Amino acid sequence: MAEIPLYPLYNTSYQLYRVSPLHHGDSPLLNDRTLRTHARRLRDLLKGDNVRGVDVDFAGTEGALPKLGPLEECNWDLVGDEDAWIDRHRQSVDPDASQLSSVLSPDRARGIGVELGYEKTAYNALLLRDPGTTPSPEGFTSLPLLMVKMPAAIREVFLNYLKTAFDAHVAPLRLPSTFLASTLETYFRHLGESTSTQKIQHVIQQLKVQLTFPQSTSLLKHIEVTIASHDVPGFISRGKLLATTNQKPFTAALSRYIQKHLAFDLSNPKVYISRIQCGAFVLQTDRLKLMLPEGLSDVSFDEDSSAVESSAAQLAVQEIYSSLIREATGTGKFLPESIVEELRSSTPSSVGSGRRGRRKRAVSTTASSSAATKRPRGRPKTVNGGLSAQEDEEMADA
Numbered sequence: 001m002a003e004i005p006l007y008p009l010y011n012t013s014y015q016l017y018r019v020s021p022l023h024h025g026d027s028p029l030l031n032d033r034t035l036r037t038h039a040r041r042l043r044d045l046l047k048g049d050n051v052r053g054v055d056v057d058f059a060g061t062e063g064a065l066p067k068l069g070p071l072e073e074c075n076w077d078l079v080g081d082e083d084a085w086i087d088r089h090r091q092s093v094d095p096d097a098s099q100l101s102s103v104l105s106p107d108r109a110r111g112i113g114v115e116l117g118y119e120k121t122a123y124n125a126l127l128l129r130d131p132g133t134t135p136s137p138e139g140f141t142s143l144p145l146l147m148v149k150m151p152a153a154i155r156e157v158f159l160n161y162l163k164t165a166f167d168a169h170v171a172p173l174r175l176p177s178t179f180l181a182s183t184l185e186t187y188f189r190h191l192g193e194s195t196s197t198q199k200i201q202h203v204i205q206q207l208k209v210q211l212t213f214p215q216s217t218s219l220l221k222h223i224e225v226t227i228a229s230h231d232v233p234g235f236i237s238r239g240k241l242l243a244t245t246n247q248k249p250f251t252a253a254l255s256r257y258i259q260k261h262l263a264f265d266l267s268n269p270k271v272y273i274s275r276i277q278c279g280a281f282v283l284q285t286d287r288l289k290l291m292l293p294e295g296l297s298d299v300s301f302d303e304d305s306s307a308v309e310s311s312a313a314q315l316a317v318q319e320i321y322s323s324l325i326r327e328a329t330g331t332g333k334f335l336p337e338s339i340v341e342e343l344r345s346s347t348p349s350s351v352g353s354g355r356r357g358r359r360k361r362a363v364s365t366t367a368s369s370s371a372a373t374k375r376p377r378g379r380p381k382t383v384n385g386g387l388s389a390q391e392d393e394e395m396a397d398a
Contacts, residue, residue, distance in 0.1 A: 004085070004086055004089045004090075005089055006292065007082055007085050008079065008113055008124060008126060008326040009126070009147075009290055009321075010290050010291065010292040010293075011289070011291060011292055012124070012149050012289065012292075012341035013149060013282070013288075013289040014126070014147035014148060014149050014172040014285060014288050014289070015146075015147070015148045015149070015155075015172075015285065015286060015287055016145070016146070016147060016171045016172070016175070016286050016287060016288055016324075016328075017145075017146035017148060017159070017170055017171065017172055017173055018144055018145065018146065018171055018172075018328040019127065019143060019144055019145075019146045019162065019168055019169070019170050019180075019326060020144075020168050020169040020170075020172075021136060021137060021140035021141065021142040021165050021168070022127075022140060022141050022142075022143060022145075022162070023139060023140050023167045023168070024139065024140070024166065025139050025140060026139065028106065028141075029112075029141045029354065030055075030078060030106035030112070031106065031110055031307070032078075035076035035077065035078070035112065038076050038078070038165065038259075039074050039075055039076040039114075040074075041165070041288070042074055042076075042114075042161050043074035045069065045157055045161060046071050046074065046116070046154065046157055047070075047071050067069045067120065068118040068119065068120055068121055068266050069118050069119025069120045070118065070119055071116065071117070071118070071182070072118060072119060073115065073117035073120055074114075074115070074116055074117075075113075075114070075117075076112055076113070076114050077112070077113050077115070078104050078106070078109040078111075078112065078113075079109060079110050079111050079112060079113040079126060079128070080104045080108055080109050080110055080287060081110060082104075084104045084108065084109075087104070093245055096358050100140065102178045104229045106259055107131060108131055109131060110128050110129060110131060111126060111127045111128040111129050111143045111145075112126070112127040112128070112143065112146070112195065113125075113126055113127075114126075114158070116150070116154065118327065123149055123150040123151070123154060124149055124150075125146065125147065125149065125150065125158060126145075126146070126147040127143035127145070127146055128143060128144075128145040128147065128321075128324075128325065128384075129142055129143050129144060129145070129325060130321075130322055130325045130326075133322075133325075134325065134329065142329070144328040144329040145324055145325050145328040145329075146162075146328075147163045147288070159255055164289055165380075173284055173327065173328055174286060175283070175284075175285050175286070175327060176272075176285075177272035177273040177285075179323070179327060180273045180274075180275075180276050180283055180284075180285070181248065181251045181273055181276075182248070183281070183283055183323070184207075184250060184251075184276055184278070185247070185248045185250060185251060186319050186320055187200075187203065187247075187280055187313070187316045188200060188204075188249070188250055188324075189234055189247075189316075190312040190313070190315045190316040190319075191203055191204075191312045191313070192236070192311060194312075195312075196312035197311070197312075198294060198295075198311060198312050198313060200228040200233050200236070201230055201232055201233060202229075202294075203279060203280050203294060203312075203313055204229060204232055204280055205229045205278060205279030206226065206228060206229050206278065206279070207226070207227040207229070207232055207276075207277075207278045208224055208225070208226050208227075208275075208276070208277040208278070209224070209225045209227070209254065209273060209275075209276055210222050210223070210224045210225075210273065210274050210275035210276070210277075211223045211224075211225065211258070211264065211266075211271060211272070211273060211274070212271075212272060212273075212274035212275075213264075213270050213272075214273045222233075222274065223262070223264075225254070225258065228277075229279075229384070232250075235250050235253040235254060235257070236249050236250050236253065237249075238253045238256075239251070239254075239256075240252030240385070242256065251266075254266070255267070276299065279291065280293075280313065280316075283319075288324075290317060290320075293311060293312050293313035293314045293316075293317050294311060295310070295311030295313060295314050311348070
């Protein structure tokens with residue numbers, strides 16, 4: 001049986017931005033006709049189309065990026081959760097199941113997926129929300145989290161289009177050190193549950209934590225602490241024995257270890273965590289790469305696997321997604337708090353967001369054909385026990 005394409009949130013290095021509510025007036029944004037219109041307009045800008053010899057708004061990017069070849073496709077589509085993603089692609093992998101597929105409604109959509117297909121490569125961006133909790137004022141649609149995988153020249157045109165077409169403010173999302181630490185603790189908490197069949201050391205693998213102190217000295221910018229996979233559970237156990245863990249046992253143990261061996265205090269505002277890299281994700285203050293959670297990668301599409309229990313890693317990803325949306329919305333709110341509270345109280349719960357206990361499994365077409373292994377497929381070979389050098393270059397790409 002054919003496999004469902006990989007959900008776009010996974011295995012891609014994204015730059016993070018936050019976006020104010022998109023203004024569209026009386027015409028709804030989240031419908032096919034409106035999305036096709038914006039796709040056509042963005043394509044014209046990227047190709048450098050002009051009216052009567054005058055460039056429309058922005059210069060084209062094809063001359064700036066000649067190695068990509070011509071722009072062949074520009075698509076804007078609704079993006080739902082993993083369940084909706086399977087429903088959308090079910091017909092292509094199993095034509096007989098077309099009657100079972102459901103159409104993704106705007107109220108259930110997580111947001112918009114933008115895909116740019118060039119002759120030699122492709123890029124994408126995701127405008128995201130939590131459909132059950134993200135309020136939108138009248139005439140606007142709130143998609144506060146923007147994740148972009150584009151080179152600088154194309155990214156500039158795309159961001160400017162969002163600003164001018166929707167009268168929106170777009171700013172880089174700067175994640176605080178506490179958010180990076182909490183993301184790691186979220187994985188540890190779910191993987192440490194008594195019902196979890198996954199082990200921390202197998203999912204997290206080798207762990208690298210980068211400490212940065214830019215205001216302390218010009219000679220030393222950062223230090224990277226590497227922890228072997230089999231030592232990670234020991235840090236967590238030690239942290240649980242400390243009196244002031246505040247439900248963050250690993251962070252407490254790491255802080256105690258660094259203070260003893262390196263004489264650095266993580267509670268000092270001049271010392272903060274700027275990057276965490278492990279087998280589950282790579283997270284910086286402005287970038288994110290989520291790996292495909294184990295449990296999604298080892299099941300092919302068929303009717304018997306249409307609904308299964310979520311793995312601990314999947315539950316962790318769901319919680320991290322919601323946290324990212326809150327962070328993008330709450331860091332200097334674009335709306336007054338009174339309006340936010342009023343809209344939140346009148347926003348109905350999403351049908352899709354209520355199904356937390358049972359999830360369908362999407363499968364990457366690039367995954368290995370072997371179904372016997374329990375490890376997530378499609379992961380790159382490691383370099384000295386960590387992630388590949390290619391991934392490091394992706395995360396460092398401006």
